[in-house]
Amino acid sequence: MSSPQRAVSLTTPELPRKAVLQAVGRTIDEWGSRNLRALPWRDTRDPWHILVAEVALQQTQAPRVAERYASLTSALSSPTATVELGKGGVIALWSGLGYNARAVRLHAAAEAIVERFSGVVPSSNDDLRSLPGIGPYTAAAIEAFAFERDVAVYDTNVARVMARAVLGAPTTATHGWQVVSAMVPAGSGWSFNQAIIDVGATLCTARNPQCDACPLRRRCAWKRSGALIDPALSTAGTSRPQGRFEGSARQARGRVVERLRQGSATFRQLHDVTGWEDEAKVRAIVVALIDEGLITRHAANYSLG
DNA sequence: CAATCGTGGAG
C-alpha cells in the first residue's frame, strides 16, 4: 500500500521550485539589461577571442584582464596565429597575469583546435572540455558567451549568489550548478549569465556586499533569514584558501619566468632573481618548470617555452 | 581529494 511518494535523498538536496527559480532568473536578467559592466569581451562572439578571455579570467579579476584584452586578442588573433607565435611567445605575452601554466595550456589548446578541429573552435561541451586548460567553468562560458547557448556558468560569483540569495545556506558546486541551471531564462543564456556574474562581482561581493542595490534584496534567503554567518564563506569549492605567498615556491617560480621574459639566462642569473639561498631548492623549481613546459634549457642557457 | 599554481588590488 505504501506508495513511494518521492525519493528524498540526503546526497541529492532538493531544488527550490522551478517557478521560483525562473522568477529569480528573470529578475537577474532584467537587472543585467540595465547594469552590465562594459567589458571588451562582451562586444564580440568570436569563439577564440572569448576562449582567450575566459582563460585569462581564471582566478584573475575582470578589470585586470580588460586592460589586456586588446593586446591579447591582437597577438592571439586566431588559433593558427597563436600556434605560429609559439609557446614561448604566448608565455611572454602573459606577463603580469599570473598562473603562467595557463599560457602553456592556451597554446596547447590552439594546437589541438588546429589539429583536431580544422582551426575552428568546437561548440560542444565535450569537445571544449577536451582542450587543455578548459574545465567545467570555461567550457560553459564559451558555450554561453560565444555560442549563446542556454547553459549555466558556475564560477565563484555565481556560487556566492546561490549560497546567499537563493539557498541561504552553504552548498556544493554540483548542487549550486543544478540550481542556477534551472534559472536560465529560455533564449537568454548569454545575458542571464553575464548578469548573474555581475551581480556577484559588483553587488554580492565576497566582502562588504552592497545589499541595498541588489535586485534580489526582497527575496534574498540570507537577508531574510537574518543570519549573521555568511553562507558563502566555505562554499562551492570554487575558491580555495591560499598559502602564504612571501617566500613561497610560487613567488620564486614567478620571478624565474619573469626574468626569462627579458631574455635567456644562466642558472646563476635565475638563482639570483629568486632571492633564495639554497641552490638545491632553486634547481628543483627550475626542473619543475622544465617538466611543466614553461621553460627550456639549451646548453647553459634557459629560455621561455 | 587536497595541494599546487602568480600577481595585484582592495579593505
Added chain:
DNA sequence: TCTCCAAGATT
C-alpha cells in the same frame, strides 16, 4: 602592514 581573494584547472 597584512590579510584576503579573484569569470579555475590539473594532478
